[in-house]
Amino acid sequence: MSIELAGIHKQFGSFAALKNINLTVPTGELVALLGPSGSGKTTLLRIIAGLEQADQGSILFHGQDTSHYEVQQRQVGFVFQHYALFRHMTVFENVAFGLNVRPKNLRPSAKVIEEKVHQLLSLVRLDGFAGRYPSQLSGGQRQRVALARALAVEPQVLLLDEPFGALDAKVRKELRRWLRQLHDELHITSVFVTHDQEEALDVADRIVILNQGQIEQMGTPEEVYEQPKNAFVYNFLGNVNLFRGRIQQGRVRIGSLEIEAPEYAHHDDSGSIISYVRPYNLEIERSGHGQEYFRAKIVHIRAVGPTAFLELKREDTAELIEAELLKERYRELNLKIGETVFVKPKDLKIFLEDYCI
Amino acid sequence: MLKQLLQKKHSILPGFGLTLGFTLFYLGLIVLVPLSTIFLKTLGLSVQQIWAIATEPRLVASYKLSLGASLAAAALNAVFGLIVAWVLVRYQFPGKKIIDGLVDLPFALPTAVAGITLTTLFAPNGWIGQYFAAAGIKVAFSPLGVVIALTFISLPFVVRMVQPILQSLDQEVEEAAACLGANRWQTFVKIIFPELLPALLTGFALAFARALGEYGSVVFISGNMPMQTEITPLLIMIKLEQYDYTGASVVAAVMLVASFLLLFLINILQWWSSTRHA
Numbered sequence: 001m002s003i004e005l006a007g008i009h010k011q012f013g014s015f016a017a018l019k020n021i022n023l024t025v026p027t028g029e030l031v032a033l034l035g036p037s038g039s040g041k042t043t044l045l046r047i048i049a050g051l052e053q054a055d056q057g058s059i060l061f062h063g064q065d066t067s068h069y070e071v072q073q074r075q076v077g078f079v080f081q082h083y084a085l086f087r088h089m090t091v092f093e094n095v096a097f098g099l100n101v102r103p104k105n106l107r108p109s110a111k112v113i114e115e116k117v118h119q120l121l122s123l124v125r126l127d128g129f130a131g132r133y134p135s136q137l138s139g140g141q142r143q144r145v146a147l148a149r150a151l152a153v154e155p156q157v158l159l160l161d162e163p164f165g166a167l168d169a170k171v172r173k174e175l176r177r178w179l180r181q182l183h184d185e186l187h188i189t190s191v192f193v194t195h196d197q198e199e200a201l202d203v204a205d206r207i208v209i210l211n212q213g214q215i216e217q218m219g220t221p222e223e224v225y226e227q228p229k230n231a232f233v234y235n236f237l238g239n240v241n242l243f244r245g246r247i248q249q250g251r252v253r254i255g256s257l258e259i260e261a262p263e264y265a266h267h268d269d270s271g272s273i274i275s276y277v278r279p280y281n282l283e284i285e286r287s288g289h290g291q292e293y294f295r296a297k298i299v300h301i302r303a304v305g306p307t308a309f310l311e312l313k314r315e316d317t318a319e320l321i322e323a324e325l326l327k328e329r330y331r332e333l334n335l336k337i338g339e340t341v342f343v344k345p346k347d348l349k350i351f352l353e354d355y356c357i
Numbered sequence: 358m359l360k361q362l363l364q365k366k367h368s369i370l371p372g373f374g375l376t377l378g379f380t381l382f383y384l385g386l387i388v389l390v391p392l393s394t395i396f397l398k399t400l401g402l403s404v405q406q407i408w409a410i411a412t413e414p415r416l417v418a419s420y421k422l423s424l425g426a427s428l429a430a431a432a433l434n435a436v437f438g439l440i441v442a443w444v445l446v447r448y449q450f451p452g453k454k455i456i457d458g459l460v461d462l463p464f465a466l467p468t469a470v471a472g473i474t475l476t477t478l479f480a481p482n483g484w485i486g487q488y489f490a491a492a493g494i495k496v497a498f499s500p501l502g503v504v505i506a507l508t509f510i511s512l513p514f515v516v517r518m519v520q521p522i523l524q525s526l527d528q529e530v531e532e533a534a535a536c537l538g539a540n541r542w543q544t545f546v547k548i549i550f551p552e553l554l555p556a557l558l559t560g561f562a563l564a565f566a567r568a569l570g571e572y573g574s575v576v577f578i579s580g581n582m583p584m585q586t587e588i589t590p591l592l593i594m595i596k597l598e599q600y601d602y603t604g605a606s607v608v609a610a611v612m613l614v615a616s617f618l619l620l621f622l623i624n625i626l627q628w629w630s631s632t633r634h635a
Contacts, residue, residue: 049536051532051535051536071532071535071536072535072536072538072539072540075538076536077536078532078533078536080529080532080533082527082529084527084529084530084532084533085530085533086530086533086534086547086548087552088551088552097534097537097539097547098537098538098539101534101537101538101539101540101543101547102538146533149533149537150536150537152537153537153538
């Protein structure tokens with residue numbers, strides 16, 4: 001079941017939460033709506049579910065316009081950040097709820113419901129928990145119950161609103177891997193909202209990056225990570241160091257640093273630019289000369305695990321930057337706090353200031 | 358044993374001993390001492406004598422009226438109080454604050470004033486009573502009038518108990534039910550109502566207890582006809598006026614035991630409805 005959104009617009013008072021959103025979710029894909037808080041991602045998800053009405057635009061499920069369908073008719077499974085379990089019902093009753101509220105002629109027999117519930121509970125690895133109440137479960141278990149409950153009605157699409165947002169880091173990681181596995185088994189078209197880029201990159205087939213009610217970029221995790229369309233996307237996906245500078249006839253000047261920027265060679269005017277470098281693209285040397293290096297003082301070292309993280313203070317602009325280097329290289333250089341090193345940025349992404357946010 | 362108690366680890370919250378001591382002293386002074394005097398007064402009588410006084414036909418008729426009318430009033434308020442609370446929490450409309458304030462009025466109004474007003478309204482020649490009279494229904498000076506007076510004075514309990522619970526209900530839970538295909542009625546019956554039930558029962562119990570002890574407003578509207586519209590508190594007054602203190606305390610003891618048992622029952626119900634999903 002594919003989902004198509006065309007020209008969705010939503011206004012809350014004077015605040016435009018969503019501006020002309022066009023988006024297609026192909027059948028069977030797992031799509032992440034990624035963005036900072038206030039970007040409109042949850043609103044968009046709620047509009048797809050029918051919990052919120054769009055002011056303009058249409059929503060098509062498998063080519064059929066569902067914009068004016070009630071929530072109950074849309075056959076969506078919705079998983080809430082804070083689980084929204086029915087706390088006066090057991091796990092079994094929670095999962096069976098969607099089947100039990102069907103009109104008599106569509107309701108499966110009690111035996112079929114029981115089988116189905118137990119099947120779902122074993123799918124979410126909660127066999128033996130049927131008789132418990134939600135308050136007797138951990139956060140991760142509750143969210144799995146919520147997922148089983150949503151799946152019980154055999155929804156056409158599964159929508160998840162920050163499903164792992166309220167869980168601690170370890171459980172979150174475990175559950176998102178498991179969600180991916182589950183999706184590969186069931187192939188149900190799914191959309192999930194997250195503000196955690198790592199989560200989106202890790203799980204999704206496709207990522208939609210939202211900012212201020214607009215789509216900044218969509219694509220596979222590789223596409224959005226490797227070829228960010230603009231400064232916002234680059235900045236949002238992973239750690240970056242930001243350098244402000246000026247460009248003139250294809251040469252970028254950032255503090256004492258001067259780099260060729262062939263892609264802007266024909267850009268006549270001089271202007272301000274913002275450039276980003278990922279921490280692992282900063283090369284650290286004991287000695288260096290030329291304009292492709294700048295000098296920086298080591299402020300802090302964290303050398304736990306296979307990579308060493310350095311915090312450096314640039315000598316020319318006094319800005320703090322982060323660098324990441326392999327443990328071997330770090331040992332080889334024998335770096336100490338307070339030492340001055342030469343830093344060479346590789347793979348600098350340059351965005352003209354007016355394209356930035 | 359005592360040593361163990363004294364050597365108990367200190368709680369993080371200070372003042373446990375002091376506050377507990379005060380609580381027990383206060384409750385003892387204000388509640389237990391007056392109540393136990395009632396039973397002390399009856400001690401001079403034999404069981405047969407007590408039984409004879411407690412089962413006088415006039416008294417039995419009053420028990421029926423007091424219990425029946427109080428239950429009816431509490432039940433009426435459970436239904437309509439729930440609706441009032443629902444409207445006050447769920448919808449926005451002009452004058453909402455005023456209506457919200459009106460709910461407490463029966464608390465503030467002297468009960469005698471309420472009784473006189475209700476009697477004037479519902480008497481056969483009163484504003485409202487005349488229409489009932491035309492239909493052949495007697496409101497004031499009948500058990501129906503008693504129910505109306507008791508409903509009036511016990512209105513705030515259910516509303517005020519249910520309101521905060523309704524306010525704190527999680528919107529997402531209802532949305533989850535809707536996504537699963539439940540219509541509004543199913544959502545109310547299966548999701549919202551079970552959450553409200555403990556508060557509703559508490560409200561019901563309080564309204565019932567308040568109605569059972571009510572005197573001031575009822576004596577005006579009931580007409581106080583022996584065997585018909587006499588409530589039990591009135592009979593206690595009558596006995597006191599006749600200097601029959603032992604008789605009065607027997608009736609009071611019966612009332613006390615009856616209301617204690619009923620409240621106990623309701624508390625059990627309430628406990629059951631709130632802990633089965635612990």
